[in-house]
Every structure is written in C-alpha cells, then in structure tokens.
Amino acid sequence: MIWWTWRQFRTQAVVAAVVLAALATCLVVFGLHLRQEYDAAVAHCSGPTGCVAQLAQFRDSYRNPLYLLDALVVVAPALVGMFWGAPLVARELETGTHRLVWNQSVTRRRWLAVKLLLAGLAGMTVVGLSSIVLTWAASPYDAVAGDRFSALLFGARNLAPFGYALFTMVLGAVLGLLVRRTVPAMALTFVAVVTVQVLVPTVVRPHLVPPVVAAYPVTAETVRNLTFLGSEADIGGLRIPDAWVVSHSKLLGADGRQVDQGRYDRCLGGGFDGVADCLGGLDLHVEVTYQPGQRYWTFQWRESGLYLAASLLLAALGLWLVRRRVG
Template identity: 60%
Template sequence: MIWLSWRQFRAQALVAAVALILLLGYLVMLGRQIRDGDYSGAELREHFQGRVYLLDAVPLLTPALIGLFWGAPLVARELETGTHRLAWNQSVTRRRWLAVKLLLVGFAALVAGALVSASLTWAASPLDQFTGDRFSTIFFGTRNLAPAAYGIFALVLGVVVGLLIRRTVPAMALTLLVLVVTQTLTPNLVRPHLLPAEHMSAPVTAEVVRNLSFLGQQPEISGLKVPGAWVISTSELRTADGLRVGADAYGKCVAGSFDKAADCLGALNLHVDVDYQPTGRYWTFQWLESGLYLGLALLLAALGLWRIRRAAH
C-alpha cells in the first residue's frame, strides 16, 4: 500500500522537490549576503527588506498549494475517475487505504513546510532582529513552527473536502476558500486571544503621534507601538483624569498639518488604555497556534476516516 501510494504521488513530490531545492539554494545565498556584508540595521532594511517581503509570500502560499494540488485531488480524483472501485475492493480496508495516503503525503507536507519555514527564518533572522516585529501577521505566519502546521491542516482539509464533494476542481475551489478565510480570521480574531491579554496605560506624546498609522476625525488612533509588546487594541484618547478627550479640543488639533497635530495632541497630556501581549510570549503563541491547526487537522482526518466507510461505491 505504501509503494502504491508513493507511485501515485511521486510526480507531485518530484516537482515539489525541485522547487524546494531551487528555493533553498537562493535562501542560502541570500542569508550569506545578509551576514557577510557587515550591514547596519538601517542598511539591512534598505538592501534586503524588499526581497525578504517577496519571499514571505512563499510560506504564505505553500499551505494553499499543498491543499489544492496534494490534498483536494488525493481522494476526489479516485472518486471522479472511478478507480476507487478497484482500490476499495482489495484486501486493504478503506480506512487503511486513506490512512496510508494521509500519512505519506502528510509527511511530505510537513517536510516541505518545515524546510521553507526554517530556511527563510535563518536567512532573514538578522533583518527580523532589527525590525523586532515578530507578532505581525506576515512574520508570525512565515517563520518557525506555524507554517509547517498550516501545511498539514491544508492537506487534510483538501482531502476531506475532496472526499465529501467527490469532484476535483470544485474541491480545490472550496479548499482555497476555506484556507483564505481561516488564514484571514486567525491572525485577527483567534491569535490575539490565545492567552489573556495584559493591560497598561500608554502616554500619547507628539513623537508617538508621528509614528501612528492612523489619525482620523474621531479621537481614536491606530498603529501604536510599545516596546516589548504586541498591541492588540487601544482605547479612545483619554485625558489625564481618564475621560475621553473633548471633540472640540481634538478637532482643533487635527484640523491643521500632521506635524502641528502631533505637537498639539502631545501638549494635551493624553494617554490610551492598551491591551497587549508581551513579546516574550512569542514561542508560547507559536506552539499554541501550531497545536490548534494540528488539532483541527486531526479532527478533519477523523471525519475523513469515518466518512470513507460510508461512502458509496
């Protein structure tokens, strides 16, 4: 059974192996360039940040490619072409047939995801240490443990969707849709709450305002950065006595240029209440999110093993 599964999967595996070898070769070269140049932090950002951002797309896309081209066709293609009638009437049970396929292709998905993540993490680590934004949506999902777990989840999701829909192309489309939704909601709705947040009050000085990403017509801010913290949410701007800043005072400040608005708001002695996760929890979050995705993969695998026994010939 293992030999048969390998023969069916070997073409996809060889294509992936060639792509991985090319990618690993480029990342090794890039990592050496970053380390051998004796660059300052600002120079690293200037010379390499663009390339690293482009490479971040690889581990982001890898789970989708695994789910689409390894997972969705794994069972759906057999059902669509009718070859399952022969496979399911041999001495090997349906469950064992599916389990062996899942283990073989799942191991390949794990290796692919781990190699992509580990090589990019190594190559970009000097730049990542300078930027220090390990909890950002892109960096968290493309470094260390999480990408490998995403790949396993995507594979099993594709297999189960293919088993349920029984058509390869629709299964690929639905797999992609679920992955996009999952990878969009998890960083914004799930990840921030894997552990209870800490709370603090942060002063809003003129320098803080200049570094914000948003300053609107209402007394709210976005993009606040606090050293050693991943900011999850901020309150409205508050005065020293804890009350919301008056609309008139705020409106007068933001009516002028941005620099004048920063100086004006800084003079009001404002602060915001902040919910945050300490950056020291990074590895805890990596393990928790990876465990979450692997747990979902196990549940989907159990569903697939249950469903295949009841699938009609």
C-alpha cells in the same frame, strides 16, 4: 500499500524537492546578503541616535522583498491543499482506481490512512523547511522590525506553517472524499483555506491567550510613528516594540477622559513635527490591549496545536466517511 502510494505520489514529491532546493538556495544567498547589509548599517552608526536612522533605512529597503517571500510561504499551504490534498482521494474516486486497491484485501480505512499520512508528512516537510530557511534568512530584519505578530510574518515563521500544511492537506483530502470530483474539490479547498487564513488571525488568535490591558504613554515619538491621526482624537497604527497591539482607545488625558478637543485642535494646526511635539507635551495616553513579545512562542505552539487538533478531527471524519459513504 505504502509503496503503492509512494509510486502514485513520487512525481509530485520530486517536483516539490526540486522547487524546495531552489528556494532554499535563493533564501540562503539572500540571508547572507541581508546579514552583510545589517552589519554595514550597524557599522555606520554615529552619535547617540545614529543607529535609529541607519536601521530604519535597512528595514525600509528590505520590507517589500521580504513581504513577497513571506507571502510565498503563507500561500504554500493553500497550494499544498489544492494540488496535493484535494486530488489525493477525489481523483481515485473519480476514475474508479480505488477499487483496484480494495480488491487486494486493503481496507478502505487503511487505504485512506496511508495516503493521508504520507501526503501530510510530505506537505509538512516542504512548507516547514521553507519556513525554517526563511526564518533564518530574515532574522536580522525581524530583529529590527519587531513585528513578529503581524499576520503575514507570524504565518510564515517557525512552527505555524507546519500546522497549516498538515491542516490544508487533510482538509483538501476530506473535501475530495465528500465531493468525489477533483476540480470542484480543489476550488472548495481554496475557498475554505482562504477563509480559515482570514478568520484565525482576526478572530481566533487574539483569544488564544488573555491579553494585557494597560495605559500606554503617547510621546512625540509615538505620534511620529502613527499611521493615522483623526480629527476627534482617534489614532491608527499604534505600535509597542515587540508586541502585538490588539486594540486601543482614543487619546486620553491625565484624568482618563478623552483629550480636550480644543487643546487637541490647537496642536493639529502646525507641521508634522510640530504636531508630534505638541501632542507629546499634553501628557496623553491610550488604554491599550496587547500581547507582550515574550508570549510569541506560546502563540506559535498553541496555534500549531490548534491546527494539529483540527487535522486529527478531519482525518477521523474522513476515516468514518470512507467506511460508510464510499462505494
């Protein structure tokens, strides 16, 4: 049964191996170049704040190329689920070739279990190795950006993509088992994976570990790094170094109340640097809910475990369905 499954899957495996080798080669070359640029940026530091400007320029130069690479790795599990998982069972049910195997004393559950195991391991290998190489290549940038918790970076680094790949593969196979048609199963898999990839970072991930709630001072430098400064003391883009800001309040004064609107409006009257310096001198803070950077690996392990558990449940559902509902 294993050999039979391998013969059916070998073309996809060879194509995936070629693509993985090409991607890994490009990432290694890119990673070596990135390290050279990082060393050059550090070497040209001058004065007490020289490294800040140099490293900011380094970060800005490589943000977009790395976002594209991150997006490629994040999308890879969805492609695995669509093109490997969904047809895995649906194509055989659609063409009737599954009966050939069952007539040779192979039970339905064994047939499905072997398919899920081999295809799942293949998907995890391709996506996981891509993630590992990208994690290595992007490590100088990640150290400067300090943005490991962002949805895009978190989903493209370290352990999480292994769990994503296994989940999408099993999900696609089970949907194919239910729908029994390849193209509809692929479409449903795409919709389901996109939905999960949106809901988990926004709804599930913030609750994997209870967050820290604390008062965070708003200095002039904090204001300069904001992406939004509203007319009623609301702000956007608050960042804490190497932490994930889940939510925050409006600007608060030393008494814990929202900053006096008159004082706030007077600060908004100048140029950008003047606004930052003025607000920085008002002794402001925000009540912020965040996840400290040292919890990063806790989140990686827990989210990976969550996807592993979901994969096992889906596999169990598939083994039950193939025994009772497939003729």
